[in-house]
Amino acid sequence: MDDDHSFRDLAERLAAVEERLAALESPPAATSAADQDEVFWALDGLKQRTTDAAGAVLMTGAVTVPKGHHAQWQMQGSVQEMFATDFASRAERLSAVAHPVRLQLMQRLLTDASTVEEIREAGEFGTSGQVYHHLRQLVAAGWVTALGSGRYEVPPARIVPLLVTLLGVDR
Numbered sequence: 001m002d003d004d005h006s007f008r009d010l011a012e013r014l015a016a017v018e019e020r021l022a023a024l025e026s027p028p029a030a031t032s033a034a035d036q037d038e039v040f041w042a043l044d045g046l047k048q049r050t051t052d053a054a055g056a057v058l059m060t061g062a063v064t065v066p067k068g069h070h071a072q073w074q075m076q077g078s079v080q081e082m083f084a085t086d087f088a089s090r091a092e093r094l095s096a097v098a099h100p101v102r103l104q105l106m107q108r109l110l111t112d113a114s115t116v117e118e119i120r121e122a123g124e125f126g127t128s129g130q131v132y133h134h135l136r137q138l139v140a141a142g143w144v145t146a147l148g149s150g151r152y153e154v155p156p157a158r159i160v161p162l163l164v165t166l167l168g169v170d171r
Contacts, residue, residue, distance in 0.1 A: 042058060042060065043058075046058045046076070049076075050076075050078070052078045052079060052080050052081075053080075054078070054079040054080045054083075055079045056076055056077060056078050056079055057076070057077050057079065057082070058074065058075070058076045058077075059073075059074065059075045059076075059160065059161060059164045060073065060074035060075075060160070061073060061074070061159075061160035061163060061164065063159060063160060063163065065110040065111065065159060066110065066111040066112065067110060067111060067112065069110075069153075069156065069159070070156075071156040071157075071159040071160055072160075073156065073157055073159070073160040073161070074160075075161075092141060093141045093142065093143075096137045096138055096140065096141030096143060097138070097141065097143050097162070097165070099134070099137075101125060101126075101130075101134050102134050102137065102138055102143075104124065104125070105119060105125065105131070105134055105135065105138065105144075106138065106143065106144065106154055106162060108122065109144065109152055109153055109154050110154055110159065114147075114151045114152065114153065115150050115151055115152070116128055116131050116132060116135070116150055116152075117150075119131055135152055139152075142155075142158065143158055143162070144158075
């Protein structure tokens with residue numbers, strides 16, 4: 001009797017394993033409407049939390065940059081409040097980062113450099129004076145922080161906005 005029970009148990013377990021294996025090997029099923037709703041989980045959360053009839057925007061992210069720094073950040077803005085401000089008042093901060101050399105400098109600061117010398121080692125940024133000129137522009141606009149002793153970093157509160165801006169440009 002025990003052999004019969006063990007055989008049935010083994011047969012059931014084998015059938016379950018074969019079913020799981022078949023599921024793993026089969027092509028993915030088409031996404032359902034419920035799955036597509038999951039794509040907009042952040043948007044759905046924003047809609048639930050905003051009371052502004054005009055809507056709101058949300059910028060959020062949790063990242064680890066190549067140098068190992070972690071940043072978690074989010075910011076929400078009311079559309080009504082945003083349109084009540086002068087868009088042009090942001091031009092200086094945007095133009096500070098909207099320069100190819102400055103974008104490359106920020107990328108180096110996020111990936112493998114902290115000092116002007118480390119930045120210059122790449123050989124694509126010109127003289128130390130030119131590097132300092134660009135860094136001053138980034139520091140003045142708040143995109144980069146001077147740490148002293150010739151060291152610089154992109155502050156954690158600017159990492160996600162920078163990446164979101166780049167993502168927005170890619171769309």
